[in-house]
Amino acid sequence: MTDKFDDTDAVWSALLDGQENGQAARFLLNRVERDEVLRQRWSRWALAGDLLARRAVLPAPSDFADRVAAAIRAEGTPQRSVNGRPAWWGWAGGLAVAASVAWVAVTLVSVPGAERVSPVSSVADAPLAAPPSRAPVVGPAVVNTRGVQQVSVSTLAQPVNFVPFQGEDAYWIRHGLGAQVAPLGSLGTLAWLPRSVEPVSDEPTPLAAPAETR
Amino acid sequence: MDGMGAQARMAEQTDEDSALVERARAGDARAFDLLVRKYQHRVLGLIGRMVSDWSEAQDVAQEVFMRAWRSLGNFRGESSFYTWLYRIAVNTSKNQIVSSGRRPLTAELQTVEDEHWSGAGRMQEQATPENELLRQEMERTVVRTVEGLPEDIRTALTLREVDGLSYDEIAELMQCPIGTVRSRIFRGREAIDRNIKELMP
Numbered sequence: 001m002t003d004k005f006d007d008t009d010a011v012w013s014a015l016l017d018g019q020e021n022g023q024a025a026r027f028l029l030n031r032v033e034r035d036e037v038l039r040q041r042w043s044r045w046a047l048a049g050d051l052l053a054r055r056a057v058l059p060a061p062s063d064f065a066d067r068v069a070a071a072i073r074a075e076g077t078p079q080r081s082v083n084g085r086p087a088w089w090g091w092a093g094g095l096a097v098a099a100s101v102a103w104v105a106v107t108l109v110s111v112p113g114a115e116r117v118s119p120v121s122s123v124a125d126a127p128l129a130a131p132p133s134r135a136p137v138v139g140p141a142v143v144n145t146r147g148v149q150q151v152s153v154s155t156l157a158q159p160v161n162f163v164p165f166q167g168e169d170a171y172w173i174r175h176g177l178g179a180q181v182a183p184l185g186s187l188g189t190l191a192w193l194p195r196s197v198e199p200v201s202d203e204p205t206p207l208a209a210p211a212e213t214r
Numbered sequence: 215m216d217g218m219g220a221q222a223r224m225a226e227q228t229d230e231d232s233a234l235v236e237r238a239r240a241g242d243a244r245a246f247d248l249l250v251r252k253y254q255h256r257v258l259g260l261i262g263r264m265v266s267d268w269s270e271a272q273d274v275a276q277e278v279f280m281r282a283w284r285s286l287g288n289f290r291g292e293s294s295f296y297t298w299l300y301r302i303a304v305n306t307s308k309n310q311i312v313s314s315g316r317r318p319l320t321a322e323l324q325t326v327e328d329e330h331w332s333g334a335g336r337m338q339e340q341a342t343p344e345n346e347l348l349r350q351e352m353e354r355t356v357v358r359t360v361e362g363l364p365e366d367i368r369t370a371l372t373l374r375e376v377d378g379l380s381y382d383e384i385a386e387l388m389q390c391p392i393g394t395v396r397s398r399i400f401r402g403r404e405a406i407d408r409n410i411k412e413l414m415p
Contacts, residue, residue, distance in 0.1 A: 009400060009404075010396050010397050010400040011396075012400075013396070013399060013400035013403055014381065014396050014399075014400075015248075016252065017230065017374060017380075017381070017399070018229065018230035018231055018232065018233065018234075019380065019381045019396070020396075021233040025233065029237070029242075029244055029245060029248075032244060032247075032248065033244050039247070039248075039251060041407060042248060042251050042252070043251040043252070043254070043255075044407050044410060044411060044414065045403045045406075045407060046251065046252040046253070046255065047255045047352070047410070048356050048375075048403060048406040048407065048410060049374075049375040049403075050255055050256060050259075051349075051352055051353045051356045051357075052356050052357070052360060052371070052372070052375045052376060052406075053375050053376050054353070055256060055259070056256070056259040056260065056263070057255040057256050057258070057259035057349065058255060058258040058259040058262045058271075058345050058346075058349060059255055059258075059345070059348055059349060059352060059413075059414060059415055060254040060255050060258050060272075060275075060415075061272070061415050062414055062415065064254055064258075064272060064275070064276075065247060065250045065251045065254055067276060068247075068250050068254075068276055068279045068280070069243065069247050069250070071276060071280055072243055072246070072280070072283055073243070075280070075283075075284075077241040077243070078283070078284045078285075078286075078287070
């Protein structure tokens with residue numbers, strides 16, 4: 001047995017045991033793709049360990065892993081899930097939120113007699129030199145004459161305002177009853193919204209910041 | 215040492231493959247290929263006890279790895295990667311047996327529960343007698359080679375492969391730097407590899 005050996009081989013051996021995950025391991029992973037000898041040796045090391053531990057193994061043919069790799073190449077990389085959810089979950093969630101926001105905006109703007117407050121007005125009022133923020137910021141919330149809240153979303157830094165529902169409104173919203181009876185097909189009626197709403201000032205009132213969004 | 219080794223093995227197997235698994239989950243087929251090469255012999259050994267035909271056993275094993283690749287995104291790391299792969303292998307084998315019109319024997323399914331070999335007498339349960347003979351010859355070669363290794367190398371390799379200790383634990387037991395442990399294990403593997411290379415199918 002020789003005393004000299006390439007240290008990368010020892011790193012390679014440690015990688016088999018999950019004991020080497022650093023830069024050297026990353027280098028080896030790049031190298032292994034074009035080094036069939038290395039891949040075959042890795043397989044034999046694993047087999048030797050299994051045999052030494054007297055595990056129930058059967059030596060795989062030398063081309064078995066290559067056949068699996070070819071089948072994987074032919075099939076392609078599947079969509080991975082994130083945190084146990086399918087990859088499309090995030091997109092679907094985003095779409096659902098976007099659809100909800102659009103629906104609320106359309107609904108509120110179409111209320112007869114309601115004061116129309118453009119969702120983009122707050123953006124237009126923002127100073128031109130305002131530095132862009134990294135994440136979208138919820139702009140001033142405006143409560144119109146029917147107590148309905150409108151929130152604009154801007155990519156510009158804006159003070160965050162939020163006006164909570166009060167009294168009976170708060171009760172309805174807390175119990176989610178409004179949403180349960182909301183007719184999807186009657187966007188302009190707002191029949192499900194609480195009716196005894198005291199008019200609230202249209203002036204945005206600064207309050208707590210919205211919950212962090214992912 | 216056995217009890218301690220078993221505990222260490224259980225604890226460590228949970229994340230032993232985590233780096234490769236994470237890469238594979240991110241779509242790195244090279245990392246997954248290494249996992250295939252690491253566990254192909256065990257998976258074939260498992261399937262070979264349920265599927266009698268060697269060619270069929272290889273097809274089922276390939277399907278096992280394909281299923282693992284497809285559903286790797288669902289692997290949450292709550293068990294070791296091999297435990298997860300093992301379940302896929304058992305289910306795929308059972309499905310294969312049922313779909314081919316055979317009825318899985320209770321004895322066949324029970325043997326699946328034993329990961330470790332119980333010696334001779336299992337040959338009739340193997341995919342082919344030739345494979346079993348080859349396995350036995352390789353096992354003898356491995357044992358003979360390890361017995362002939364210098365004591366420090368033999369101890370490091372055995373603590374790792376049989377008792378499942380981490381390099382840190384071996385370094386502590388053998389009172390040497392972790393780099394020394396790494397090189398001893400590597401040298402032991404290389405010594406074995408020189409002897410079993412020619413026996414590989």
